[in-house]
Amino acid sequence: MPGVTHDDAPLLADLMPWSVAPLRLGRGWPTAPDPATLKARWSAFLRAEGAEREALFEPTRARTVHSAVPQLPGQPTGTERLARASGPCADPVRVLAAPFDEQWLIPDHRLIDAARPELWRVADGHQVFVVESAEGMPLLATSLPPTLRAGRIRPLYRRPGGAEPNLAPGLLEHLAGRLGHDLAALDVLAWALATARPDHTVPLTADPALWARGVRLGHRALWLLRRDGERPKLPGGRRPYVRAPLPARPLTVRYVPEEEALHIDEGRVSPVPQEAWDFTAGDVRVLESWFTARTAGPAAPGTLAAVTAVAWPQSWTSELLELITVLALLAEVRSQRAGLEFDTGITATDLRAADVLPPPEASRRPASILEHTEEGPAGQLTLL
Numbered sequence: 029m030p031g032v033t034h035d036d037a038p039l040l041a042d043l044m045p046w047s048v049a050p051l052r053l054g055r056g057w058p059t060a061p062d063p064a065t066l067k068a069r070w071s072a073f074l075r076a077e078g079a080e081r082e083a084l085f086e087p088t089r090a091r092t093v094h095s096a097v098p099q100l101p102g103q104p105t106g107t108e109r110l111a112r113a114s115g116p117c118a119d120p121v122r123v124l125a126a127p128f129d130e131q132w133l134i135p136d137h138r139l140i141d142a143a144r145p146e147l148w149r150v151a152d153g154h155q156v157f158v159v160e161s162a163e164g165m166p167l168l169a170t171s172l173p174p175t176l177r178a179g180r181i182r183p184l185y186r187r188p189g190g191a192e193p194n195l196a197p198g199l200l201e202h203l204a205g206r207l208g209h210d211l212a213a214l215d216v217l218a219w220a221l222a223t224a225r226p227d228h229t230v231p232l233t234a235d236p237a238l239w240a241r242g243v244r245l246g247h248r249a250l251w252l253l254r255r256d257g258e259r260p261k262l263p264g265g266r267r268p269y270v271r272a273p274l275p276a277r278p279l280t281v282r283y284v285p286e287e288e289a290l291h292i293d294e295g296r297v298s299p300v301p302q303e304a305w306d307f308t309a310g311d312v313r314v315l316e317s318w319f320t321a322r323t324a325g326p327a328a329p330g331t332l333a334a335v336t337a338v339a340w341p342q343s344w345t346s347e348l349l350e351l352i353t354v355l356a357l358l359a360e361v362r363s364q365r366a367g368l369e370f371d372t373g374i375t376a377t378d379l380r381a382a383d384v385l386p387p388p389e390a391s392r393r394p395a396s397i398l399e400h401t402e403e404g405p406a407g408q409l410t411l412l
Contacts, residue, residue, distance in 0.1 A: 036372060036375040036376050036377055037225070037229040037230060037231040037232070037372045037375065037376065038229065038230060038232065038375070038376040038379055038385060039228060039229055039230070039376075040158075040160070040167070040182070040220060040224060040228045040229070040230050041180075041228065042196060042376070042379075042385050042386060042387055043195060043196055043199060043216070043220070043230055044158065044182040044184075044194050044195060044196075044220075045194065045195075045196060045387040045391040045392045046182065046183065046186060046194045046391060046392055046393065046394060047180040047181060047182045047392075048144045048146060048147050048180065048181045048182075048183075048394075049142070049144065049180060049181075050174075050175075050176070050177060050178060050179070050180070050181060051140065051142060051143060051144050051147075051173075051174070051175045052090075052140075052141045052142035053139075053140055053141060053175060054086075054088045054090060054091055054139075054140060054141030054142075055085070055086040055088070055091075055139070055141075056333050057069050057086070057331070057332035057333045057335075058133060058134040058136070058139040058140065059123070059125055059131055059132065059133050059134075059175065060120075060131060060132055060336070060337075061131050061132070061321060061322045061337070061344065062132060062337050062341060062343070062344075063119075063120040063132045064337070065335060065336055065337050066117065066120045066132055066133075066134050067117045067120070068335050069332040069333075069335045070116075070117035070134065071117070072084070072332060072335055073085070073332060074113065074114060081093060081110075081111065082111070084331070084332050085110060086331075086332075088141055090141035090142065091138065091139070091140070091141050093109065093110040093111040094109050094110075094111055095109065095110070095138060096109060096405035097137045097138045097405055098137060098145075098403060098404040098405055099137060099403045099404075100135050100136070100137045100140075100143055100145060100148045101145050101148040101149040102148055102149070102151065103118060103121075103135040103136070103137075103148065104118075105118040105135065105136045105137065105138075106118075106136075106138075107138075107403050107404065107405050109138075109405075110138050110139075113138075117134060118134055118135055118136050119135075120132040120133060120134055120135070121133055121135045121173070122172050123172050123173045123174065123175045124157075124159075124168075124170040124172045124173070124174040124175065124176055125175050125176055125321075126176050126309075126317060126318075126321065127161070127168060127176065127178075127309035127314060127317075128309065128314050128318070128351060128354070128355065129176075129314075129317065129318050129321060130172060130255075130347070131321070133173075133175060135148075144181075146394040147173060147181065147183065148173065149188070149394075150183050150185060150186065150187060150188055150394075151173050152188050152189065153171070154185060154188070154189055154190030155171065155183055155184065155185055155188075155190070156169055156170070156171060156183070156184040156185075156214070156217060156250070156254065157169070157170050157171070157172070157173070157174050157181055157182070157183055157184075158181070158182040158183075158184065158217065158220075159174050159176065159178050159179060159180075159181055159182075160178065160179030160180050160181075160182070160228055161178045161179055161309075165221075165249075165362070166224040166225060166226050166228060167220060167221055167224050167228075168253060169217070169221060169249075169250055169253045169254060170253060170254060171254045171256045179228075182194060184213055184214070184217055185213070186394070186395045187395050192395060193213035193216075194213075194391075195213055195216060196379075196384050196385060196387040196391065197384070197387065197388065197391060198382070198383065198384045199216070199379070199384050200212075200213065200216070202374075202379065202382050202384050203216070203232070203374070206234040206373075206374060207234065207236050207239055208236055209236070214247075214250075215243050215247075217246070217250065218242075218243045218244075218245075218246030218247045218249075218250055219232075219239065219242050219243050219246050220246070221246040221249045221250060221253075222242040222243070222245040222246035222249065222365055222368070223242055223246075223365075223368075223370050231370045231371065231372040232372065232373065232374035232375075233370055233371055233372070233373040233374065234373035234374050235371065235373060238370065238371070241368070242368065242370060245361060245364055245365060245368070248361055249358065249361045249365075252354050252357055252358050252361065253358075255350070255354065259350065260350070260353050260354055260357055261353065262301075262353050262356060262357070266299060266301070266356075267299075267353070268290075268297050268298065268299060268300055268349050268352045268353065269297070269298070269349070270295065270296070270297055270345060270349075271289070271296045271297065271298050272294060272295050272296040273295055274292050274293075274295035274297075274340055274345060275292070275293045275294060275295055275340070276339040276340055277323075277339060277340060278292045278293045278295065278319075278323055278340060279293060279323060280292070280293055281315070281316060281319045281323075283300065283305045283315075285302055285305075288300055288301065288302070290305070290315070290352075292319070297348065297349070297352070300352050301352075301356045301359070303355070303356055303359035303360075304352045304353075304355040304356040304359065306359075307355040307358065307359055314351070314355060315351065315352070315355070318348070318351060319348075322337075322340070322344060
């Protein structure tokens with residue numbers, strides 16, 4: 029629409045009203061790049077007793093070994109106080125620990141200062157968590173519970189099973205009427221990924237062709253960010269391979285542009301596109317940050333964080349090759365996104381006139397969900 033600027037674009041906070049603050053772990057040792065390390069840390073924790081166990085736990089004001097804490101929804105963990113705990117380690121779950129860095133977490137509520145149980149109640153194979161960020165991409169999306177320190181988390185669905193989209197009531201119907209065709213909640217999310225600004229406003233268009241272009245680009249980004257379908261691949265001849273074996277305990281990583289090669293000590297991976305190496309989240313190269321999380325020097329002796337993998341596992345090499353591929357393809361999406369200019373054909377004022385905005389206060393609160401019995405502290409029933 030001529031003369032319309034992005035100044036009246038609606039906020040994502042109004043389009044996706046329900047949000048949750050980031051998780052606050054309180055201690056680093058319940059997260060690691062591999063599940064075996066977490067089970068080893070838990071075993072070391074249980075071997076300690078009394079004051080030694082309490083010191084290993086790293087107590088905070090929110091959590092000590094004497095805290096009475098219920099289970100996380102959907103996670104069958106023990107609920108006795110950690111001072112007396114003796115059971116096996118809860119099966120670690122995959123989480124998004126940092127931008128583009130999938131790690132593992134012991135999903136035990138007793139270990140986490142602020143776990144946001146309302147997120148765990150809606151975490152399933154249908155869910156997409158949107159994380160607000162100001163780091164290169166205004167929004168990140170993941171199918172995994174996000175534990176990274178970033179902005180607010182907005183689940184796409186308010187209930188398990190992909191039920192009740194977390195969208196302003198009436199938004200889907202209004203957009204369908206303006207665009208002339210039905211659309212799904214996932215399409216709105218794809219559009220937001222393609223168009224959201226650093227201030228988390230989302231320009232909406234009434235042009236069906238423009239909408240289709242943005243949604244296609246957003247679905248491409250969504251597929252790469254979630255990595256829960258067919259594995260992404262670069263064209264033949266551009267796929268990264270291990271050209272020289274990686275050492276058991278690598279210490280350094282460097283990029284040689286002339287070779288398009290990633291040197292990991294004496295190991296070598298190529299081809300690695302320059303765009304993948306230069307891909308940043310904030311001021312940090314993603315590949316460097318990912319490598320450092322797996323090779324940083326040992327933590328203080330006598331702490332659980334000092335228990336780490338004894339050698340570089342093959343699974344990390346596979347993850348590294350996939351991450352290089354994802355970053356190279358996302359760099360293309362970034363470039364296309366930067367080259368698109370979207371009009372604000374549907375403004376916040378339009379949505380207010382249509383009674384879509386502001387969203388009702390109830391839509392900013394989590395839905396009341398109790399799909400199964402949740403165990404409270406010491407085996408009591410949790411009442412919601």
